Amino acid sequence: MLMGSLGMNTTLARxxxxxxxxxxxxxVGLSRAVLxxxxxxxxxxxxxxxxxxxxxxxxxxxxxxxxxxxxxxxAHARLAAEQLGIGHEVIEITPMVDAYFARYPDxxxxxxxxxxxxxxxxxxxxxxxxxxxxxxxxxxxxxLLLGYGTLYGDMASALNxxxxxYKSQVWQLxxxxxxxxxxxxxxxxxxxxxxxxxxxxxxxxxxxxxELLYHMIDLRxxxxxxxxxxxxxxxxxxxxxxxQNSHFKRRLPVIAKVSNRTIxxxxxxxxxxxx
Amino acid sequence: xxxxVALAQIKPKLGCVADNLALxxxxxxxxxxxxxxxxxxxxLALTGYFLKDLVPxxxxxxxxxxxxxxxxxxxxxxxxxxxxxxxxxxxxxxxxLYFDGGELKHVHRKVYLPTYGMFDEQRYLARGERFRxxxxxxxxxxILICEDMWHLSxxxxxxxxxxxxxxxxxxxPGRGVSEDESLGSTAAWQKLTATTSxxxxxxxxxxxxxxxxxxxSFWGGSEVVSPAGSVTARGKLFEEDLVVxxxxxxxxxxxxxxxxxMRDESLSVTLKELERIDRERGC
Numbered sequence: 035m036l037m038g039s040l041g042m043n044t045t046l047a048r049x050x051x052x053x054x055x056x057x058x059x060x061x062v063g064l065s066r067a068v069l070x071x072x073x074x075x076x077x078x079x080x081x082x083x084x085x086x087x088x089x090x091x092x093x094x095x096x097x098x099x100x101x102x103x104x105x106x107x108x109a110h111a112r113l114a115a116e117q118l119g120i121g122h123e124v125i126e127i128t129p130m131v132d133a134y135f136a137r138y139p140d141x142x143x144x145x146x147x148x149x150x151x152x153x154x155x156x157x158x159x160x161x162x163x164x165x166x167x168x169x170x171x172x173x174x175x176x177x178l179l180l181g182y183g184t185l186y187g188d189m190a191s192a193l194n195x196x197x198x199x200y201k202s203q204v205w206q207l208x209x210x211x212x213x214x215x216x217x218x219x220x221x222x223x224x225x226x227x228x229x230x231x232x233x234x235x236x237x238x239x240x241x242x243x244x245e246l247l248y249h250m251i252d253l254r255x256x257x258x259x260x261x262x263x264x265x266x267x268x269x270x271x272x273x274x275x276x277x278q279n280s281h282f283k284r285r286l287p288v289i290a291k292v293s294n295r296t297i298x299x300x301x302x303x304x305x306x307x308x309x
Numbered sequence: 310x311x312x313x314v315a316l317a318q319i320k321p322k323l324g325c326v327a328d329n330l331a332l333x334x335x336x337x338x339x340x341x342x343x344x345x346x347x348x349x350x351x352x353l354a355l356t357g358y359f360l361k362d363l364v365p366x367x368x369x370x371x372x373x374x375x376x377x378x379x380x381x382x383x384x385x386x387x388x389x390x391x392x393x394x395x396x397x398x399x400x401x402x403x404x405x406l407y408f409d410g411g412e413l414k415h416v417h418r419k420v421y422l423p424t425y426g427m428f429d430e431q432r433y434l435a436r437g438e439r440f441r442x443x444x445x446x447x448x449x450x451x452i453l454i455c456e457d458m459w460h461l462s463x464x465x466x467x468x469x470x471x472x473x474x475x476x477x478x479x480x481x482p483g484r485g486v487s488e489d490e491s492l493g494s495t496a497a498w499q500k501l502t503a504t505t506s507x508x509x510x511x512x513x514x515x516x517x518x519x520x521x522x523x524x525x526s527f528w529g530g531s532e533v534v535s536p537a538g539s540v541t542a543r544g545k546l547f548e549e550d551l552v553v554x555x556x557x558x559x560x561x562x563x564x565x566x567x568x569x570x571m572r573d574e575s576l577s578v579t580l581k582e583l584e585r586i587d588r589e590r591g592c
Binding site (some may be wrong): 041047053057058061301303305306307308309 | 489490521
């Protein structure tokens with residue numbers, strides 16, 4: 035149950051996010067976007083927002099299953115794309131990923147999962163170039179803060195409309211924009227292997243961690259205040275460590291300073307420079 | 310006197326002074342067509358907001374061709390617009406310029422440069438050092454730029470200096486989506502403009518921009534607030550708009566009779582106590 039703090043005026047959020055996609059795409063002189071549709075709620079939500087912002091004819095969805103992906107995922111991705119009337123195609127990543135891991139048969143799930151995420155990224159960026167379409171990111175704020183994503187993989191994008199929206203808010207907004215019920219109701223999963231669910235792998239529920247992150251990050255509660263609020267000490271410390279240890283994923287690569295004007299340190303411009 | 314004001318809720322392009330001047334010219338023409346005597350633009354309307362290292366590149370001297378052009382345009386209508394002003398000693402100010410009758414009549418340099426959270430103004434800009442009311446053909450006015458308005462002393466000084474109209478130029482980023490009906494920043498500003506006008510029995514003309522810069526939205530909602538704190542006209546949220554409203558002298562006269570707060574305000578008590586505080590802090 036939400037304690038209220040993560041409740042969201044979805045009309046307002048929708049206005050801001052749809053406007054964001056429309057303006058930030060057009061600003062760079064383009065009219066189209068491309069995104070990976072996994073069959074999960076995050077990418078479905080972004081597809082709905084993008085179709086509203088740019089028109090369904092200007093949004094392209096790529097569905098990229100691996101041989102161990104749950105077939106239900108592809109079905110849900112198709113369902114979302116067909117409901118929106120956006121162009122979509124299925125590109126299976128099994129041949130590329132398996133060709134690589136033939137050299138490293140002992141590679142663990144993390145390496146395989148990362149490779150799959152990066153394989154998908156290269157496909158999206160190829161379609162970006164082929165279609166003059168910006169790649170839309172689908173990482174939500176919870177994943178970004180916990181580092182639950184692959185750097186230069188699913189975390190890579192030109193524009194991310196939902197990166198400041200917690201998973202609990204993704205659910206609310208998805209209902210408001212009409213994401214199919216079956217996609218909203220299923221358990222979140224990275225779908226790297228059969229039966230995997232995010233919450234099982236993380237060891238807590240999204241609702242629990244979203245409440246904690248909201249108080250820790252957005253409201254800047256101190257540790258004592260979080261304890262007084264009823265969050266467990268172990269949970270607080272574990273999440274604090276996750277946020278801190280994954281911070282490198284949220285930054286550009288570190289550049290060694292030599293000159294008087296180093297990119298991003300004392301050479302500072304907005305990305306929308308001249309736009 | 311009664312007059313018509315136009316609030317030009319535009320969407321500036323970041324770092325593109327020529328494009329933004331063209332936007333301003335178009336809005337000035339629309340305002341003239343709508344019968345306005347005064348047109349107000351947002352903070353940094355000529356440049357966009359998150360300028361960072363672009364500040365020196367987009368700055369204008371007060372004799373720059375863009376300024377001359379705005380002077381010319383002000384032959385038909387009074388114009389208030391935000392820009393980056395560079396002084397002869399190369400300080401860069403977040404300034405608001407008031408043009409009328411073909412002349413630059415008043416300059417306000419933003420005093421309170423927010424440098425916290427998402428804001429970084431003091432890193433790039435120099436701080437203004439004064440709040441001064443000035444005479445205009447619409448009565449005595451004072452200019453505030455965005456954060457200036459959040460410091461109660463700023464409108465206080467202008468009101469004590471005789472201003473009955475407060476012009477506020479803003480680039481307020483949209484943030485704080487909750488279950489509430491309004492965005493956090495919208496609700497906060499609406500409280501502020503209404504309260505300020507009630508505290509000082511001044512009308513408030515508030516112009517905020519729209520558009521996005523690096524994912525940050527600007528929410529618009531420009532408004533004309535009467536000296537009694539009620540909103541006479543309000544612009545669209547998140548969309549470009551030209552808000553045109555009639556401002557009546559009678560409203561000001563009546564409010565000053567009903568609620569003579571400014572007549573009764575004691576400058577000497579305030580000064581005495583502020584001086585005492587200053588003395589005690591120095592100890």
